[in-house]
Amino acid sequence: MKAFSVTILNTQIKSLLETTFMQVVVSGEISNLVNHSSGHIYFSLKDENSTISCVMFKGNTKYLKFELENGQKVNITANITVFVPRGNYQLLCTKIEPDGVGSLALAFEQLKVKLEAKGYFDKSIKKPLPNFPKKIAIVTSPTGAAIEDIKKVASARWSLCELILIPTLVQGVGSVEDISRNIVFADSLNCDIIVVGRGGGSIEDLWSYNSEMVADAIFNAKTPIISSVGHEIDYLISDFVADIRAATPSNAMEIALPSREEYLLYIDSLRDSFSLNLKNIFSKKEEELRNLKLHFEQNSISSKLFFVESQIKLLKEQFFQSLNQKFQIASNILENLKSNYSLNNPATRQKDGFVELSRDKKIINLSLLKIDDIVELQSIDTIAECKIISLSKQKVK
Structure with missing residues (x-):
């Protein structure tokens, strides 16, 4: 039998393995993870009994939707390649998915944990919204239903506010960068509020609002931001970082703007309350004036003179009454004396x-x-x- 050189043998093994295992899906646990400065990712995939080396080159890592971690269970789509100079074989990864959990869901939780640890969700740093905003920047698509809903609600609630639309790519390639850039631009316009959002869609459509770049732009903005992405059931990273989370773009305007009807009713109630209070004040002052007038009359010179005159009159009446009583008593005594005299007069x-x-x-x-x-x-x-x-x-x- 003719002897093979090492190179020929490794080359034939490489050809055999790569043509036999052109694409395989392997399940295991990540270990020895290395994120190389070149952008390539090196790690080992292991189970209870075996280990195999793996690599994902930079060109494929851009499709990775979550961060790899040691101890993570994953399903890898790969082909087998052999490094001929050393005779080592490894898995050349084209796709990595978490085992049992969707990659988007895992990426969402990983970023959420990371940003929460950095303090992005801290309620103490949330900025309050002004009661009567004069200018609101809208970072959204100019052609979607969201901007129409926003204009309709704003016109019905508070038409005094100026809306500034900043046309933005809200999904697809380049949307993350466009959203982040426009948030920074809106923050420079000296607006009272920034509304960041879009209408509903699939989780993939909304995924740009789950990026760390957008979260950084929202967190670093000096202007209060309302996040209004998708429908009420959709929760995005932007919702947690923003100062206020709105269920929908329409709801964002309901939160941002006061209600004209409510304030008209409030003004009516203030007017009624003012009228009632004014009436009560006048009534109280009138009562005070009556009391003061009565007090003045009671303590005036004429009142005192009248009192003295009435006292003199009373004393005069009492004097004449007493004098009449004394005269009557004396008259009665005289009558008795007279009667007694008449009865006892010897002449009679x-x-x-x-x-x-x-x-x-x-x-x-x-x-x-x-x-x-x-x-x-x-x-x-x-x-x-x-x-x-x-x-x-x-x-x-």
Whole structure:
């Protein structure tokens, strides 16, 4: 048998392997990962019993949607190649997908964790929106439904605000760079708010808003930013980094702009409240004026003079009333004296057979006399001194 040279043998093995295993899908765990400065990625793929070397050249890494990590389980689409000078074979990777999780979902979670660790989602640095914005920059496509919805809502809610459309590529090749560049440009326009967003679509259509470049542009902007990408169920990295997340572009304008109708109602309520308060104030002042007027009247000179006059009048009435009472009492006494005098006047009391009986100058009842008492019998013109010689009692019928 003719002997082969090492080079010929390795060359034939290379030809055999590369034609036999033109494309294989291999599952395993990443280890010994090296991201080379050239852009190539070198690593090993292993399972419980074996290891195989792998390489992904720079031309294919641009299609990699997530970052490779040691210990990560992946499915690799590759062909087998042999490095003839050393006789080593390895997998030349054209596609790498995470095992069990979609590459986009994994990329989203990886970037989310990375940016959260950098403080991009910190609520304490979120910028507040102005209550009455005068100028809003819209970073979106000029031809999509989103800009029409934005204009319609803005016109209905608050037509005093100026909208500045910055035409932007929102998906496909170059969209990440265009979105980032236009956010920076909008931030230089001295606007009150920047709205970044687009209408709905597939996750691939919305993927530009899940890039780190767009996240950096939003985070570094000095102007408050509202992220409004897709529909209400869609959550993008831009939503977490922005100051406010809106469910849709229409919702972004509802958040950014005040409602004209609400403020008209508010003005009406203020007017009613003002009228009521003014009415209450006037009513209170009128009551205070009435009280002051009453107090003034009560403490005025005329009021005091009237009080003194009324007191004098009262005293005068009391004096005359008291004087009349005294006169009445005196008159009653005189009448009584007069009546008594009339009753006791001997001239009026003189009758035949009637005299006044007294003892020791005092009128006495006949029943109180005793035998031998000396008494006086007196009429109008005659006084007789007598001695009691006998007394007898008569039966009263």
